[in-house]
Amino acid sequence: MNSVLNPVEVMSEQTVQSPPPADLKPAAAAPAPPSMPERKPLTKKDLAADHPTWCPGCGDFSVLAIYLKLIEKRQLTHEKITTVAGIGCSSRFPYFVQANGIHYIHGRTMPLASGISLTRPDLHVFAFGGDGDAYSIGGNHLTHTARKNIKMTYVVMDNWVYGLTKKQTSPTSPVGFKSKTDIWGAVDQPINPMKQLVSAGASFVARATHTNPNHLLQMMEAALDHDGFSVIECLSECVEFYEGAFDPSNPRKGGQFNLVPADHDVTDEVAAYKLADAPFPGYFGIFYKENRPTKNKLEADIVAAARQKVAGKKDWEILQDTFNRMK
Amino acid sequence: MAPCYSAESKMRPASGAAGEMNRPSPPARDKIRQKMSDLATTAGVSASVPKISKISEVVIRFAGNSQDGIQAIGGFLARLAGRSEQEVMTFMTIPSTISGGPSIFQVRIGSGDVLSAGDEADVLMAFYQHSYESHVKAVRKGGMVIYDSDHVQPNPEWEKDYRHIPVPISSRTIEAIGGSGKDKGKNIFALGLVAKIFDLNVPKLERLISERFGGKDQSVVKNAMMAFHAGLGYSPGNLLETFQFVESKRHGATQVVMNGNEALAYGLIAAGVRFGAAYPITPWSDVMELLRRELPKYGGTFVQCEDEIASISMAIGASWAGRVAVTGSSGPGISLKQEALGWAVMAEIPLIVIDVQRGGPSTGMPTNVEQSDLNIACHGGHGDAPRVVLAPTGVEDCFYTAIEAVNIARKYNLPVVILSDQAIATRIEAFEEPDLQKVCQDITPSLDTVPDHTPYDLDTVTGVTPHLAPGTRILDGKYPVATGLEHDEMGHPTGSPRLHTEMTAKRRRKLQNLAAELPVPQVYGPPEGNILLVGWGSTQGPIREAVDRSRAAGDSVSSVHIRQINPLPPGLENIFSGFNHVYVVEMNDEGLYGYGQLGGLLRARFCDPKICGLNKTDGLTWRVREILQRVKETVAAELRKL
Numbered sequence: 001m002n003s004v005l006n007p008v009e010v011m012s013e014q015t016v017q018s019p020p021p022a023d024l025k026p027a028a029a030a031p032a033p034p035s036m037p038e039r040k041p042l043t044k045k046d047l048a049a050d051h052p053t054w055c056p057g058c059g060d061f062s063v064l065a066i067y068l069k070l071i072e073k074r075q076l077t078h079e080k081i082t083t084v085a086g087i088g089c090s091s092r093f094p095y096f097v098q099a100n101g102i103h104y105i106h107g108r109t110m111p112l113a114s115g116i117s118l119t120r121p122d123l124h125v126f127a128f129g130g131d132g133d134a135y136s137i138g139g140n141h142l143t144h145t146a147r148k149n150i151k152m153t154y155v156v157m158d159n160w161v162y163g164l165t166k167k168q169t170s171p172t173s174p175v176g177f178k179s180k181t182d183i184w185g186a187v188d189q190p191i192n193p194m195k196q197l198v199s200a201g202a203s204f205v206a207r208a209t210h211t212n213p214n215h216l217l218q219m220m221e222a223a224l225d226h227d228g229f230s231v232i233e234c235l236s237e238c239v240e241f242y243e244g245a246f247d248p249s250n251p252r253k254g255g256q257f258n259l260v261p262a263d264h265d266v267t268d269e270v271a272a273y274k275l276a277d278a279p280f281p282g283y284f285g286i287f288y289k290e291n292r293p294t295k296n297k298l299e300a301d302i303v304a305a306a307r308q309k310v311a312g313k314k315d316w317e318i319l320q321d322t323f324n325r326m327k
Numbered sequence: 328m329a330p331c332y333s334a335e336s337k338m339r340p341a342s343g344a345a346g347e348m349n350r351p352s353p354p355a356r357d358k359i360r361q362k363m364s365d366l367a368t369t370a371g372v373s374a375s376v377p378k379i380s381k382i383s384e385v386v387i388r389f390a391g392n393s394q395d396g397i398q399a400i401g402g403f404l405a406r407l408a409g410r411s412e413q414e415v416m417t418f419m420t421i422p423s424t425i426s427g428g429p430s431i432f433q434v435r436i437g438s439g440d441v442l443s444a445g446d447e448a449d450v451l452m453a454f455y456q457h458s459y460e461s462h463v464k465a466v467r468k469g470g471m472v473i474y475d476s477d478h479v480q481p482n483p484e485w486e487k488d489y490r491h492i493p494v495p496i497s498s499r500t501i502e503a504i505g506g507s508g509k510d511k512g513k514n515i516f517a518l519g520l521v522a523k524i525f526d527l528n529v530p531k532l533e534r535l536i537s538e539r540f541g542g543k544d545q546s547v548v549k550n551a552m553m554a555f556h557a558g559l560g561y562s563p564g565n566l567l568e569t570f571q572f573v574e575s576k577r578h579g580a581t582q583v584v585m586n587g588n589e590a591l592a593y594g595l596i597a598a599g600v601r602f603g604a605a606y607p608i609t610p611w612s613d614v615m616e617l618l619r620r621e622l623p624k625y626g627g628t629f630v631q632c633e634d635e636i637a638s639i640s641m642a643i644g645a646s647w648a649g650r651v652a653v654t655g656s657s658g659p660g661i662s663l664k665q666e667a668l669g670w671a672v673m674a675e676i677p678l679i680v681i682d683v684q685r686g687g688p689s690t691g692m693p694t695n696v697e698q699s700d701l702n703i704a705c706h707g708g709h710g711d712a713p714r715v716v717l718a719p720t721g722v723e724d725c726f727y728t729a730i731e732a733v734n735i736a737r738k739y740n741l742p743v744v745i746l747s748d749q750a751i752a753t754r755i756e757a758f759e760e761p762d763l764q765k766v767c768q769d770i771t772p773s774l775d776t777v778p779d780h781t782p783y784d785l786d787t788v789t790g791v792t793p794h795l796a797p798g799t800r801i802l803d804g805k806y807p808v809a810t811g812l813e814h815d816e817m818g819h820p821t822g823s824p825r826l827h828t829e830m831t832a833k834r835r836r837k838l839q840n841l842a843a844e845l846p847v848p849q850v851y852g853p854p855e856g857n858i859l860l861v862g863w864g865s866t867q868g869p870i871r872e873a874v875d876r877s878r879a880a881g882d883s884v885s886s887v888h889i890r891q892i893n894p895l896p897p898g899l900e901n902i903f904s905g906f907n908h909v910y911v912v913e914m915n916d917e918g919l920y921g922y923g924q925l926g927g928l929l930r931a932r933f934c935d936p937k938i939c940g941l942n943k944t945d946g947l948t949w950r951v952r953e954i955l956q957r958v959k960e961t962v963a964a965e966l967r968k969l
Contacts, residue, residue, distance in 0.1 A: 078806055079797065094808045101809070104811065105670050111640035116644040117644075119602050119644075119652075120648045122798060123798055141637055141640075302623050315769070316764045319767060320763050323763065325538070327406075327410055
C-alpha cells in the first residue's frame, strides 16, 4: 500500500453494520461470499476501460496514458482510487479508467470530490476537467477548494477553447482568438490559471503539457504524494478547434520547453507569480508548494476532540444525553 | 355550516367530570365568559386575595423586541409544559432585521390536546407601547393585558374591553438585580410573574433557569434567579384571579421539548447521517448550525460551503462515497440545487435534501411561512426526474420523517426532499421521547468484496439496484461510473432510444413501488361526510382543530393530512369518494385555475372536479377561525353556483 493511501478506518469507529432494509437485497439468492483471490500486479490492460471517444490526435490521450501509467507504477488498486470529472471533452475521463468514477455536472467537480475526500480518507480522489469546468463555470469552487486545502489531485486539461460544444471562446482563450462566439477575435482578457491558483491558496500548483509525458508523470507523482490540494494545469491541445495552440511549447514543433529554473523556491509565493507572468510558453514544473494542514486533518481533529468527550458511549447514548437536556 | 365561534373562551374552565375536562360544554363556556366579563368591569378595584380558578389551557402572547429574550420566556414555558406532561405549542415571529425589532412569542399550554398555537391570546404581556398597540387586538375580549407600566401608556378605550394589569417590569427588574445590567433580565421577571398568575411549578422553573444559565458565569444564574423571584413575589394591585391547570390527562410518558429544525437535525443523527454540507439561509440555518456542532460527537462532519450548488454536490459526493448525506436550504437555495438534484436522480444516488420553506418567489419573505415549494420539490429541474418528497406535519413528525427519508433514500437510491416550513422550524412542541436505543441506526456502508456489480440493472422488477460504495473490491474488475448521461446497465453513456425509454421507466418504477408500500392516510373524523379538508405539512394542527370545532357545532367535516407528497399514498380516491366537497387547505397561491400546489397535483392525479383550493398568501399560519370562515364562504359560493 502506498503511503498516500493510508488505510484509515472508514468514517467512524463503528464496526457493527446494520443490514440494509430487508427488501433491498436482489431477488436472486445472494451468492456466497467469494473467496479472495490473490492480487496480481495491475497492468495497463486491467486499467483501461471504454475506448476514448476523443478526436484522433487529441492531447487528452496522452494525459490518460500517463494517468494509467501512474496507477500502474504506484500499484494503486482499482477500488482505492476514484476518478471524477465534470462536463467537457476531457471530463469524459472516468469512462476510460477501470475504477470507481463519477461523471458529474458541469463545473461542480471540486465540491463533489471534496465530499468524497472528506468522508473517505482511505480513497485517493483524482479529479479531471477542462478549462471551462475549472476556470469558468467552476471558478468559485476552485477558489474555495484551494483555500480549504482539501486533499485531492486535480488535473486541468487546458486547451484554450470549448471543444465539446464546437469552438466557442474559453476563459483561457487568448485575446484575438477567433471562435464562433468571437468571430472578430476574443476581446476579453484571459485568465492566468497559475496566478489564480496560487492566490486562491492551492497548496500544490504545477504546470505541464501533454507533449512531454515523462514530465507530466513526474508532476502527477509529486501531486499524488502531496498531502493537500494539488493542481496540475496541463496544456492539452485541441487538434480540431485550436490546432497548433501550444506549438511554441513543443520542441518537436520548433518551440521551447522551459523547466522551472532549478533555483526557484517553491515556497515563495511572489516568485511563483513571477514565473506565472512569463509570456507563453512560460515555464513547466512545480510553481508553488506549501505544507499546510488539510481540511481533512483539521476536521478529523475536531472529530477526535469531540469523540474523546463521549468515549465509550454508543451513538444512541450520546443522543440520549442531549435529549435528557431537552426535557 | 354557520357556527359562531368568535366568542368562544379559550382559557377553558374545567368542569367536574374528567372526561369533560378539556371540552367544556357550550353552556359552561358561556357561564365562564360571563364571569370573566364581570371581572373586566370590576378591574381596578383592589382585591386583597385573588381567587383561584381551574383552567385547562391558556394562550399567552409575549410582545417586545427581539433582544429582550422574548423567545427565552417562551422556551422556558414550553419546556416546563413538557416536564409537566402537558401539551404545548408555540408560535413566534422574528424580525427580518439583523438585530432588534419587534418580536412576539405566543405559547399555548394545555392539559388536553393542543393542536395549534391558538387564534386569540388569553393573556398579552406587552413590554413597550408599540407591542401593546400592535397586539392588544390579538387578545380575546375580556382577556388579560399585562403591561410594563414603565413604558406603556394604556388606552382608556381598550381598558373597557381587556383587564389591564400594570406592572413596572423594567424598574422592578433593575431593582431586583441592581448593578449595571439595566433592565436586562426583565424577561425572567416576566416569567416569574406568569408563574405566579398561573401557579406554575416553581422548583421546575428554577431548575430550568439554572440549567439554561448554568454554563455561564455563576452571577448570571444568581441574577436570573433574583429576577425570577422578584416577578414571582410581585403582587399586582388589581390582580383578582389566578389560575391553576387541571391535571393533565397524559401520564407516564416522558416528553422532550424542541423546535422543528432541532427535531429534523436529531432525526438525521438518529437515522445514521454523519455528513452534511450547506450554505446558510433563513430559516434553514439552525439545522446546519446544530449538525455542525453535534455531528463530530458521532464521528461526523458538516461543512459550510461556498454556495448552494457546492453544498448539494459535496453531499452527493459523500453519499456516493457510501453513507447517505444531507444538504438543505430554503427558498432561493432550493432553486440553485436543482441541476445537481436531477443528477442524483439520474445517477441513482441516495441523498437527503431539506427545504425549510419560506415565503417566495425570489428572496420573498425570509422570515414568513409559505407552502409554495411543493412544485419545485416534486418537479424542479429539467427532464423527467422523479424524486421522493415527504412533508412532516409537526415537530415530532420532523424527527421520524428524517429517519423515514434516510431509509427510503437508502432503499431506493434516490434523493428524498423533506418539505418543512418556517412555522414548524421555529415552533416548539413537547412530544413523547423517542426510544432512542430502538430508533437509532447504524448505516455504515459495507465494503465487502463482491463478484460483480451492475449499477443500473434493468432486470429488477422494482427498478431498484443497490448502490455499491467505492472501496468495494469487485472481483471481475469492472468498476461502475455514476453518470448524469443516459447510460446502459454498466453506466456507460448511450444514445440508444430503447435504453433511454427503459432507464426512464426504471427510475419512475422505483417511486411506483414505493407508493404501493405506503400506508393509506387516516381520515381525521368520520370517513364519510359532507366536507373533507385536505392538508399537508405544518397545517395539520389548525385543520384538525377546525374539524373538531365544526363537528362540535354539528357540521359534517373531516380531514386528511398527506405526509408523502411524491409519490402520493394509496387510497386517496376512496377517501375522497366519501365526501361531497374536498377542500385542499394550503398556504400558497390559488394559481391560475383556482387551486394551489397540492390541489393542482390532486386534480391532475384524480381528475376530480370537486377538489377545490382554500389558499392564502399572507405569510402567516392558518388560524382555525380563518379556515372555518373560508370553508363557510366556499360552500356558500358553490351553493350559489347551483
